[in-house]
Amino acid sequence: MNIEQLLLAVLTYGCLYSVMTVNLNLQYARGGMINFGTVAYFAAGAYAYAIFTQEPPSGLDQYAFGFNSPWWVGFIAAGVAAFLFAIVTGWPTLRLRGEYLALTTFAFAEVLHSIFLNERRIGNGSVGLSNVNRPDFSWIGMSDNYGFAGAAILLLMFTAFLCHRILASPYGRAIDAVRDDETAAEAVGKDIKRLRFEIFVISAVPVGFAGALYAMITTLVSPGLFTAEVTFFVWIALILGGEHTIKGAIFGTLALILFEEVVRSFNFETVRSAEIAASVEHIMTGIIFIMILRWQPFDRFTKKEAVQ
Amino acid sequence: MIDDILVVNKLTKQFGGLKAVGGQGGLSFNVKRGALVGLIGPNGAGKSTTFNLISGVLEPSSGSVALNGKDLSNIKSSEIASHGLGRTFQTPRAFTSLSVLENVMVGAGSTGERLTSVFSGSWRTDEADIKSKAIEVLQQVGLDDRIGDIVANLSGGELRMLEVARQLIRDPEILLLDEPTAGVDPSLQGKLSSILVDLHNEGRTLIVVEHNLHFLLSIADVVIVLQNGELLAEGTPNEIKNDQRVISAYLGDEYAA
Numbered sequence: 001m002n003i004e005q006l007l008l009a010v011l012t013y014g015c016l017y018s019v020m021t022v023n024l025n026l027q028y029a030r031g032g033m034i035n036f037g038t039v040a041y042f043a044a045g046a047y048a049y050a051i052f053t054q055e056p057p058s059g060l061d062q063y064a065f066g067f068n069s070p071w072w073v074g075f076i077a078a079g080v081a082a083f084l085f086a087i088v089t090g091w092p093t094l095r096l097r098g099e100y101l102a103l104t105t106f107a108f109a110e111v112l113h114s115i116f117l118n119e120r121r122i123g124n125g126s127v128g129l130s131n132v133n134r135p136d137f138s139w140i141g142m143s144d145n146y147g148f149a150g151a152a153i154l155l156l157m158f159t160a161f162l163c164h165r166i167l168a169s170p171y172g173r174a175i176d177a178v179r180d181d182e183t184a185a186e187a188v189g190k191d192i193k194r195l196r197f198e199i200f201v202i203s204a205v206p207v208g209f210a211g212a213l214y215a216m217i218t219t220l221v222s223p224g225l226f227t228a229e230v231t232f233f234v235w236i237a238l239i240l241g242g243e244h245t246i247k248g249a250i251f252g253t254l255a256l257i258l259f260e261e262v263v264r265s266f267n268f269e270t271v272r273s274a275e276i277a278a279s280v281e282h283i284m285t286g287i288i289f290i291m292i293l294r295w296q297p298f299d300r301f302t303k304k305e306a307v308q
Numbered sequence: 309m310i311d312d313i314l315v316v317n318k319l320t321k322q323f324g325g326l327k328a329v330g331g332q333g334g335l336s337f338n339v340k341r342g343a344l345v346g347l348i349g350p351n352g353a354g355k356s357t358t359f360n361l362i363s364g365v366l367e368p369s370s371g372s373v374a375l376n377g378k379d380l381s382n383i384k385s386s387e388i389a390s391h392g393l394g395r396t397f398q399t400p401r402a403f404t405s406l407s408v409l410e411n412v413m414v415g416a417g418s419t420g421e422r423l424t425s426v427f428s429g430s431w432r433t434d435e436a437d438i439k440s441k442a443i444e445v446l447q448q449v450g451l452d453d454r455i456g457d458i459v460a461n462l463s464g465g466e467l468r469m470l471e472v473a474r475q476l477i478r479d480p481e482i483l484l485l486d487e488p489t490a491g492v493d494p495s496l497q498g499k500l501s502s503i504l505v506d507l508h509n510e511g512r513t514l515i516v517v518e519h520n521l522h523f524l525l526s527i528a529d530v531v532i533v534l535q536n537g538e539l540l541a542e543g544t545p546n547e548i549k550n551d552q553r554v555i556s557a558y559l560g561d562e563y564a565a
Contacts, residue, residue, distance in 0.1 A: 170413075170420030170431055170438075177403045177414045183365060184401035188415040188474055189389040198423060 008149050012217065014257040015152035019159045020234045021241070021249040023203040026163050029244045030172065031199040032179030034102040037089070037109030038234050041082040043226035045211025047116065047123055048081035049074040050221045053133040063129065064121040068231040071135040075212045082208025083201060085112070090200040094193050109231065117223040128222020132215050145262050148217050157212060159206040160246050167201075167246075175199060177234040240292050261286065313482055314339040314362070319371035321537075323353075329354040329361065331538035334371045339530075344508045345515045346524045346545070349381050349534035350558050355517045356398050358534070363395045364388040372419050377481070379480055390524065392482030394454070398487050398517075400467035402459045408470060409455045412442040415474035438477075445476040449503055464491035465500075472503070482513040489520045501527055521559070525549065533558065 007153045020038055027033045052074035054066040069077075096104055116123055123129045137147030166172055178192045179187045185192055215221050233256070241252020263281045268274040316337050320330025329335055335358065339345050347355050360366040362373050364385030373380045380388055389395075403411050416438045420431025446452050449469040454462065462470060468488055475483060488504070489497050497520070505527055508514055518524040525531065525545040533540040533554050540558075541551045548554055 045316035112472060166423075166426055168433070169426045171426045173406065173410055173414045174418075174421045176405050180403040180405055181401045183472075184397065184403065185414075186365070186384070186386040187363065187389055187395055187397075187401075189417050190384050190414075190421075191384070191386045195421075202423070294367065 005145075006261055008145050008255065009261050012145075012149045012152045013261070014254040015149075015156040016210050016213060016217075017237065017257060018156050018250045018253040019152075019206050020164055020230075021237045022156070022159050023207050023251045024234055024238050025244070025246060025249040026166065026203045027199060028178065030167060031175050031196060033196060033200060035096060035105045035200075036102045036231055036235075037105035038106075038207065038227075039226050039228060039230040040089070040105075040109035040112045041085060042209040042214070042230060043109075043112060043116065043221075044081040045078035045208030046215040046221045046226065047129075047211075048208070049078040049212035049215045050129045050132045051124065052077040054129060054131075058281045062120040062124050062127075071133060074133070074255040075209065077211030078208045078215075079205045080208070080293070082204045082211065086204035088202040090197055092160055094197055106228070106231075109228065113223055113226060116226070123221060123223075126223055128220055128224070130220050132221060134216040134219060148213070151213055151216075155206065155209055156250070157283060158305070162206065163203075163246055166199075171195075179229045184254075226280070236289070240289070257286070257294075274298050312338040312342060313341040313376060315374040315377075315516075316358075316362065317372050317374070318359055319358070319373065320369045321357055321366060322369045327537055328357045329537040330369070330371065330538055331536060335537065335539060336371075336492055337516060337533075337539060337542060339513060342508075342511050343513055343529050344504070344527060346528035346531040347512075347515055347517045347534065348519070348521065348524065348531060348558065349540070352532040352536075354537035355534055357537075359395060359486055359515075359517065363393060363484060374486055381408055389478070392479075392481040393484070394475030394482070395484035396471040396475065396486055396488065398490075400464065400471055402462070402467050404459050406459065407455075408446070408451065408457045409439070409442055409458060409463070411459060411470055412446055412473045412477050413438050415477045416441065417478070423444050436480055441477055442473075445473045448476065448506075449473045450499060465493065465496050468492065469500075469503075476507075480512065482515070483507065485514065485516045487517055487519065489518060524555055547559065 020042060024035065024038055051063070051065050052067050052069045053071055055068050056066040057063050089105065093101055093104050117126055119125070134144070137144055142150070150183070174185070174190055175195055177188070178190055178195050182192050184305050218225070237253040237256045238249055239252070240256060241248035263277070266277060268277060316335060318334030318336055320334045321328050328381055347358070349355055357366065361368050364380060364383060375388070375391055375393055378391065403414060406414060418431055418434055418438055419425045420434070425431045443452065443455065446455060449472050451466060451469055451473060454466065459467070459470070468491070472488070473484070488500060492500060504514060504516070508527070516528070518523060525548070528545055530542065531545055531548040532542050533548060535557050541548060541554050543551070549559070
């Protein structure tokens with residue numbers, strides 16, 4: 001892998017995952033809600049995109065729906081699907097706090113994963129949907145790799161703008177107050193259920209869009225891609241970047257993706273050396289994780305913004 | 309206009325079968341508009357529970373509370389706050405991630421707490437007003453030199469005044485203060501009592517829970533005494549000081565006139 005490809009991959013996946021980290025920052029660091037089911041909204045978006053853009057089933061296909069829509073219809077459908085799933089999961093969990101919410105959202109994500117795996121009429125079960133349609137970038141004279149990197153950057157910019165707009169307003173002040181002390185927030189007229197629900201639902205939408213983009217890039221959606229590992233990756237990135245800031249969330253994600261892609265770019269002569277490298281990667285990830293938590297480089301870098 | 313701003317009628321609250329407030333027939337009392345009412349009683353008499361029932365933090369087991377003639381049963385505490393009832397807490401509750409100024413500004417219900425307003429940016433027009441109002445109430449409670457500070461730097465007494473300021477920006481008709489002098493040093497208590505008298509003179513109704521009776525009896529119009537969740541006595545400070553039941557249950561002999 002050459003440097004150009006490496007940087008493109010880091011940018012594309014870094015921005016894509018950053019969309020999730022930035023939204024988790026809104027939900028958790030500011031809204032105080034522990035969501036361990038982030039992958040579910042990502043998966044809902046990816047599946048919605050694939051179902052809307054694929055051709056109707058024929059031959060051996062087990063899936064029941066395919067609408068053959070243009071990519072932008074699928075993209076909007078992805079946002080809507082994540083939005084709806086957030087309403088369905090957010091409404092019953094409104095009263096839950098802390099680890100109870102964490103467990104419930106985790107369970108919801110596992111349920112969705114299980115449905116995708118076992119209900120073959122949605123997406124061919126464990127096989128998944130392959131050859132997902134992707135938009136063509138040739139009309140603006142761009143190769144696919146550059147096109148998707150650009151799309152991921154745009155989506156991240158949109159998400160960061162959205163979050164910043166919310167957090168810099170009295171709305172951000174109100175959700176900070178609700179997170180700090182619910183009873184006191186109610187005593188100054190804050191409807192904590194409404195605020196928490198709105199944050200929960202609105203932050204799911206960009207994650208759905210990211211799911212659609214992911215489906216376009218990989219041209220494959222299958223249950224194996226949307227496991228709890230995605231959620232934990234996003235959580236680790238958020239913690240690495242230091243909580244409370246949009247910049248921190250993005251830096252943490254980019255750093256983590258960079259590390260993974262660099263490790264992946266090595267060529268190995270033998271299977272044995274690849275195995276050793278894989279084990280060393282885990283060890284190195286752990287060591288880097290501890291070092292970052294100890295010195296908090298990104299946190300320090302973004303602290304100015306946080307204090308304001 | 310209804311003369312009694314607050315009507316508490318046969319209120320009871322049970323915690324796991326144990327009656328915290330209400331006793332036999334339930335707790336009943338009325339508060340006249342513009343009065344400064346002292347609510348006193350021994351520890352565990354149900355004073356804070358009564359506050360929590362009035363402000364909707366707790367739901368009564370039976371009985372009702374009416375504010376300006378409006379029944380508050382089944383109304384969320386955030387809505388009760390919006391109907392003009394403000395309160396502070398026995399243990400000061402500040403929003404620790406916000407600055408002193410922001411703690412007060414968050415008290416004002418900005419239009420910017422609606423998503424539509426957030427995205428249109430229309431909240432910006434009100435923001436300057438809210439800020440100047442916040443500075444004004446911080447001056448009123450004597451915290452104007454701490455405006456840019458973080459909450460962690462405030463003393464216990466200052467936190468109490470911050471809570472009062474956060475309520476004042478909402479311009480409440482009736483304010484429930486839970487032990488405003490607890491943890492406040494004696495030199496500041498004079499200042500505190502003049503702040504309360506000022507609020508009273510502005511026409512606000514105040515209900516004050518307090519153990520510092522020198523402080524309370526000097527400013528209150530009416531005193532309500534609770535014991536074991538029941539109304540023991542109600543009257544002017546002088547009547548209360550001379551009430552034999554109150555002396556033996558709570559005041560002790562030193563207050564006997």
